[in-house]
Amino acid sequence: MGLLETMGLALRNLWANRLRTILSALGIVIGVASVITMISVGTSAEWRISSEIAGLGSNMILVAPTMRRGTGSMDASRLLSIDMADEIMAAAPAVSAVSPVAQIEGTLRWGSSTTSASIVGVSPAYMGIVNQTIARGRSLIPAEADSAAKSIVLGHKIASDLFGNEDPIGREIGVVAAGRRFDFTVVGVLAERSEMLFMNSENQAFVPVTCLLHRMMPIRGVGMYYCQTESPELVEQAVAQIKRYLASRTGNPDAFNVASQEALLDAVRQVTATMTLLLGTIAGISLVVGGIGIMNTLLTSVAERTREIGVRKSLGARNRDILLQFLVEALVLSLIGGTIGMILGWMAGSGIAKLAGWPPSFSIKSVVAAVGFSSAVGLLFGIFPAMKASKMNPVDALRYE
């Protein structure tokens, strides 16, 4: 009996028991759909986060205090002070630029318009480190840092929220933060940049870090340092130099995290790979459950068609013809489920990606996975019922009522 004929037979039998076919294929549909969704969401998420880290700047190193487990607070030895910038530059020759980053939440006011913003204190080197370009006006300059000037560079969205089409350069705006009000002069507006997870510069306003710490904030430390090297080759060297400097300065080598962009990327990849594996395992379990459903349906089908098996054997069917008949039926059933599951999974995956603003990722990999998983499940769970059918004694099968 040819394969094509056997497939036709399988389709007719499945069609004759439509409801049962649909119900037992449903397990595979759900299993494959979740596998595909997990793969596509995992891929999209990783791509998204990785591209953000990569877009942060080039040859960057992040220095941040380590959180102490439990308390979440930091003691004095874990504080990054503002004067460390110069010390890092001196102690780490591989570092070409340094900027402290400190941040508070506040409200900006111009006339009757207000908008909330993150007010970030940085040094003039910051914009260069994160590859941020200025659309209008200028960036912060060293003189403003030295004098703790009340100059402010607005994120693109803040500027349009407050000023609309008006030119904000040179205007005095109100900044309310930590319960006090200050007047700042707008010196620049950032260029528009695709939205980012960590660095939502659209809603940020940048001021000299000296101004933020000396005039506005009651604390002395900064949140983190961004450092940059001239070339990628120097990053490793710079990380080692910064670590050595921090250890000798604070006497506690574990007080700070010094991580290159590459290390961050690795960490993200590791986390998303673990997540994908975890979710994939859960999806895989539902695939196994679907397989058991198929086996159950097939066993029922074999029992119901015992007499047919006897008749076919009396007419010259070999054991392998019967085996093939039921195996193909299992395979067709699981492939139907796999195809529907793939379509649903793709829809779910691209839906989630769209909601999250990620690029949809539907690869040939997931098609292969869907077909591969579902046919493997079909074969695995179909082989037992098919063997059972093929080994039936023709006389007993013919007598079966």
Added chain:
Amino acid sequence: MVNLEHVTKVYPMGPFEVVALRDITLDIADGDFVSIMGPSGSGKSTLMHIIGCLDRPTSGQYLLGGEDVCRLDDASLAHIRNKRIGFVFQQFNLLPRETVLANVEVPLIYAGVKARERRRIAAEALERVGLGDRMRHRPSEISGGQKQRAAIARALVNSPSLILADEPTGNLDSKTGHEILDILTELNAEGATVVLVTHDREIAERAGKIVQLRDGAIELIEGTGRGGDADGAA
């Protein structure tokens, strides 16, 4: 054609053994029309299953066309059933979901005949049993007599030399039953060896020879006066 020597069939039944056939020695020649008769439980069906290569004897020897079939593996037996034996059952045993034509094609499928050729042979066989106009029907849409004709057509498509009919008229009224027997007689006249299993004396007498079974053993073999070529059968 069929040579059985000291054939015994024993079924295990829990701790017991049931002897279905004991020491059967029987020769059926090419072109014979033989009835196997006996009350229910006498071993008629078991004997037919062994002759039809659906079952193997526990002991003894069975030669089909001179070949010792007890020694063959399952696949070779399937091949023999496909090519050399045609079964006709009391329950018709048509596949309910397939059309009459598709049912008749089944043995040809297992014989590896190509689709177009298959359709032609099956249609011819159906014409022959008078079902040319019912090919596209499902078994549930035709009468019992028509079903049995379809089953005979199915038994014929691979031109078997041996036709085994197990109570072929058991589910039919007597007029239809006689029509079916006429077809079998005709096939015998054309050269096929026919073995008919029945418990009905009148039907058994359509054959040239009657083998009477009782308790799994041959009680009596009698001639009916009809020749093996069955000229006067109709």
